[in-house]
Amino acid sequence: MTGSEAPGARPGVTRRHVVQGAAALATVAALAGLPSSVRKALTRDTGFVLFSDAQRETVTAVQDHLFPQGMASPGAADVNAMRYLEWAITAPGVDADGRNTIVNGIGPLNDASRERFSAAFEGLNIEQRETLLRYLADNTRWGEAWLSLMLYYIFEALLSDPVYGGNSGEIGWKWLGHQPGFPRPPRDKIYGKL
Amino acid sequence: MDCDVCIVGSGAGGGPVAWTLAQAGYSVVVLEKGPWWTEADFFKDEIACCRRNTYSRNLQEEYHVVEEYREGRGWTARPTYDSSWDFWNGNMVGGSSNLMSGFFHRLKPEDFRLLSEFGPIDGANIADWPISYEDLEPYYAKVETLVGVSGRVTAHPNQEPRSTRDFPYPPTAEHPLAAWFDETCEHEQLHPIPVPRAILPRRVGQRGGCQYSGYCGSYGCSSGAKGSSRAALLEKAVATGHCDIRPNAHVHKLQSDRSGRVVSAQFFDAGGKEQRVTAQAFVVACQAIETARLLLSSPGPRHPDGLANNRGQVGRNLLFSAGGAGNGTLRYDSLDESRAAELDVRGPFVNRALQDWYVIEDEELGRAKGGTIEFLFRHPNPISRANGRKWDGDRLIWGEALKKSVSSFFHDARYLRYEIFGDWLPNDDCFVRLDEDYRDKWNRPVARIRIGHHAHDLRIGKYLAKKGYRVLKAMGADHARWSVSGKPPVNLIAGGCRFGTDPANSVLDPDCRAHDVENLYVSDGSFMPTGGSVPYTWTIYANALRVADKMRLAISARV
Numbered sequence: 001m002t003g004s005e006a007p008g009a010r011p012g013v014t015r016r017h018v019v020q021g022a023a024a025l026a027t028v029a030a031l032a033g034l035p036s037s038v039r040k041a042l043t044r045d046t047g048f049v050l051f052s053d054a055q056r057e058t059v060t061a062v063q064d065h066l067f068p069q070g071m072a073s074p075g076a077a078d079v080n081a082m083r084y085l086e087w088a089i090t091a092p093g094v095d096a097d098g099r100n101t102i103v104n105g106i107g108p109l110n111d112a113s114r115e116r117f118s119a120a121f122e123g124l125n126i127e128q129r130e131t132l133l134r135y136l137a138d139n140t141r142w143g144e145a146w147l148s149l150m151l152y153y154i155f156e157a158l159l160s161d162p163v164y165g166g167n168s169g170e171i172g173w174k175w176l177g178h179q180p181g182f183p184r185p186p187r188d189k190i191y192g193k194l
Numbered sequence: 195m196d197c198d199v200c201i202v203g204s205g206a207g208g209g210p211v212a213w214t215l216a217q218a219g220y221s222v223v224v225l226e227k228g229p230w231w232t233e234a235d236f237f238k239d240e241i242a243c244c245r246r247n248t249y250s251r252n253l254q255e256e257y258h259v260v261e262e263y264r265e266g267r268g269w270t271a272r273p274t275y276d277s278s279w280d281f282w283n284g285n286m287v288g289g290s291s292n293l294m295s296g297f298f299h300r301l302k303p304e305d306f307r308l309l310s311e312f313g314p315i316d317g318a319n320i321a322d323w324p325i326s327y328e329d330l331e332p333y334y335a336k337v338e339t340l341v342g343v344s345g346r347v348t349a350h351p352n353q354e355p356r357s358t359r360d361f362p363y364p365p366t367a368e369h370p371l372a373a374w375f376d377e378t379c380e381h382e383q384l385h386p387i388p389v390p391r392a393i394l395p396r397r398v399g400q401r402g403g404c405q406y407s408g409y410c411g412s413y414g415c416s417s418g419a420k421g422s423s424r425a426a427l428l429e430k431a432v433a434t435g436h437c438d439i440r441p442n443a444h445v446h447k448l449q450s451d452r453s454g455r456v457v458s459a460q461f462f463d464a465g466g467k468e469q470r471v472t473a474q475a476f477v478v479a480c481q482a483i484e485t486a487r488l489l490l491s492s493p494g495p496r497h498p499d500g501l502a503n504n505r506g507q508v509g510r511n512l513l514f515s516a517g518g519a520g521n522g523t524l525r526y527d528s529l530d531e532s533r534a535a536e537l538d539v540r541g542p543f544v545n546r547a548l549q550d551w552y553v554i555e556d557e558e559l560g561r562a563k564g565g566t567i568e569f570l571f572r573h574p575n576p577i578s579r580a581n582g583r584k585w586d587g588d589r590l591i592w593g594e595a596l597k598k599s600v601s602s603f604f605h606d607a608r609y610l611r612y613e614i615f616g617d618w619l620p621n622d623d624c625f626v627r628l629d630e631d632y633r634d635k636w637n638r639p640v641a642r643i644r645i646g647h648h649a650h651d652l653r654i655g656k657y658l659a660k661k662g663y664r665v666l667k668a669m670g671a672d673h674a675r676w677s678v679s680g681k682p683p684v685n686l687i688a689g690g691c692r693f694g695t696d697p698a699n700s701v702l703d704p705d706c707r708a709h710d711v712e713n714l715y716v717s718d719g720s721f722m723p724t725g726g727s728v729p730y731t732w733t734i735y736a737n738a739l740r741v742a743d744k745m746r747l748a749i750s751a752r753v
Contacts, residue, residue, distance in 0.1 A: 001518075001652055001655070001656055001677065001678040001679065003656075003659065003660065003663065003675065003676045003677075025245075025278065026245070026581070028276075028277065028278050029278065032278065065592070065593065066592040066593065066596075067592065067593075067596070067597070068593060068594070068597075070594070070597060073597055073601070093246065093247070093252060095254075096254075130593075133592070137589075137590045138589070144590055147590055147592070148584065148590055151581070151584045151590070151592060151596075152581055152584075155577050155580045155581045155584075156241065156245065156577055158577075158580065159240070159576040159577045159580055160239075160240060160241045160245075160577060161239055161240075161241070163239075164241060172576075173576070175601070176576065176580075176600065176601065176604035176605070177604060177605055178574075178576045178604060179408065179540050179574075180238060181238025181407040181408055181409035181413070181574075182238055182405070182407050182416075183237055183238065183416050184237060184238060184239070185237035185238075185239040185242065186237075189235060189237060190239065190241070190242060191239070191241045191242040191246050191248055194231070194235060194242060194248055
């Protein structure tokens with residue numbers, strides 16, 4: 001039951017402390033509603049330890065496209081989004097579905113890229129990248145889920161405390177005029193070390 | 195005998211009992227499944243706080259099964275590791291009170307007699323409480339000084355009676371928006387309430403005052419200002435020398451003997467080794483869902499269906515908080531320079547609520563129980579705020595479009611919210627039982643929660659949502675909108691072991707002692723037959739102090 005001044009508008013409101021207990025929230029949100037076969041394929045165990053150089057190149061190219069550097073705004077590279085992602089999906093207690101989803105999306109992305117443009121994603125020009133990602137987001141369930149999760153981790157890199165390796169020099173906070181809370185976490189009391 | 199009293203759970207239900215009995219010289223052992231963190235471990239770290247399960251259980255290992263009603267499919271069950279539900283609200287010494295926002299409201303006298311005051315409603319198991327507001331009032335007052343409640347009493351139509359004139363601590367610092375809110379309410383002929391907070395505005399003893407960092411709810415408090423069970427009670431209980439807190443102790447069963455009395459609490463320690471504590475009396479305070487689960491998991495010679503469950507009442511009439519929420523946008527460019535600067539202030543609290551409709555007199559609804567509307571800014575967590583911008587309707591966006599949307603969201607406006615707290619009517623479709631299939635990492639059946647709501651809750655929620663919406667509009671908010679649903683907030687849980695005088699339809703007697711277990715008490719929010727229309731914590735604290743007084747009499751009488 002919703003109401004607003006614009007009939008039909010999404011209410012966009014949530015109940016109270018939904019921010020809490022959100023460990024798997026990003027993954028759950030990304031995977032919610034996927035047909036079980038798609039979900040199974042995306043979350044199948046990868047035994048992931050570290051990205052290969054080729055995987056790293058692809059993921060970096062995707063991040064740069066999703067969150068490009070602007071004249072006065074940081075891009076994915078400025079906030080170490082790649083390094084951050086690698087930390088995030090290997091940190092202790094990490095949600096395995098999230099990690100597997102990230103890794104399992106790289107192959108199909110490059111398959112789609114080769115099929116359409118005869119080159120891996122990092123070899124495409126900006127228009128081609130946009131065309132491909134737009135197609136995958138709008139027409140494939142796995143593509144939408146995967147890109148949603150990639151964006152999520154970019155935001156973590158952009159706006160988490162720099163102690164985690166992203167948000168270099170607080171560049172993300174400065175861009176958005178965000179005032180962090182205090183006290184800030186010291187290196188020995190961050191997530192995974194508490 | 196290891197101790198006089200063993201308390202399972204260290205949150206708002208367990209802390210007051212530990213404090214009272216330790217002060218009185220009883221030996222107390224508190225078993226808490228989570229770790230023992232202090233102010234020195236709490237930081238404003240969105241990753242640790244809110245994006246990972248630092249303060250609560252890993253859902254892959256410990257979880258719940260939730261039954262929801264789906265049109266055409268009936269009640270369907272899903273484990274919470276595979277859904278967006280998470281009913282762990284903070285597993286650590288002090289429990290979820292470490293992470294609360296501390297919006298503290300007392301119940302009103304009417305809340306203790308909902309049935310006789312407003313009459314029955316078909317399909318709802320409404321019951322009057324076996325005690326009155328007057329019985330609990332001294333304990334509400336005690337919480338104000340003991341836990342530390344800051345605020346200012348103002349006259350309004352639903353102000354409850356008080357034994358003291360005002361709060362012992364002045365209100366926490368207020369955001370300039372509070373004054374705008376008051377102006378609007380005056381114009382609308384409403385009665386804004388400065389919200390009492392379980393937050394100290396200044397240093398008191400070992401506890402520091404609020405640092406106004408702008409991050410409160412969901413975060414542990416680094417100064418000790420927040421009145422968590424740990425900061426306000428347990429640390430003092432330990433200082434008496436009579437209270438031993440054992441963290442990382444996961445109690446899975448209460449063992450009872452042939453006479454039906456509880457003899458020991460059995461738990462797994464940090465190393466996974468099974469241990470036990472024996473005591474004269476036992477107190478369960480694990481938050482409503484886990485309290486019911488522990489009792490149901492503890493059959494004994496005289497309790498074949500679970501402790502205190504010989505009438506099949508344990509787990510029934512689980513309560514949440516009914517209502518909904520609304521929000522609107524206050525744009526800087528719609529304000530003159532000084533107002534815009536005021537809006538931009540970070541740190542202090544809005545601290546405003548309305549209880550003008552705590553009791554509703556309406557043509558359509560008649561005289562009905564209404565609720566509380568709490569006004570606050572949107573939570574400042576930046577990752578969560580930014581991540582919400584990646585959707586344009588149902589379409590994922592990125593690149594410049596996304597960056598523009600994020601930048602605008604952070605720079606152009608602030609977002610005012612309201613939250614509605616209404617009675618969650620107890621009903622036969624809201625309960626806890628043991629799951630027959632799913633087990634946790636200890637190989638113990640998990641709690642299976644059915645979360646059915648009563649349609650009446652939505653009618654009241656809608657009524658209140660429209661009132662809140664009007665206030666937002668009157669304050670000049672754009673894009674105001676509201677929503678009401680039967681999905682419960684996971685952090686507002688009570689019921690499941692209601693107290694009453696008749697063992698046929700209640701689990702606990704008026705002292706919150708189990709009807710059929712002489713030395714077992716329940717002191718968390720489980721006792722509530724109806725929940726009232728405010729957040730629960732103050733009432734849990736107050737009732738637990740009351741229960742502790744009753745226990746003191748009962749135990750000393752036996753010694």
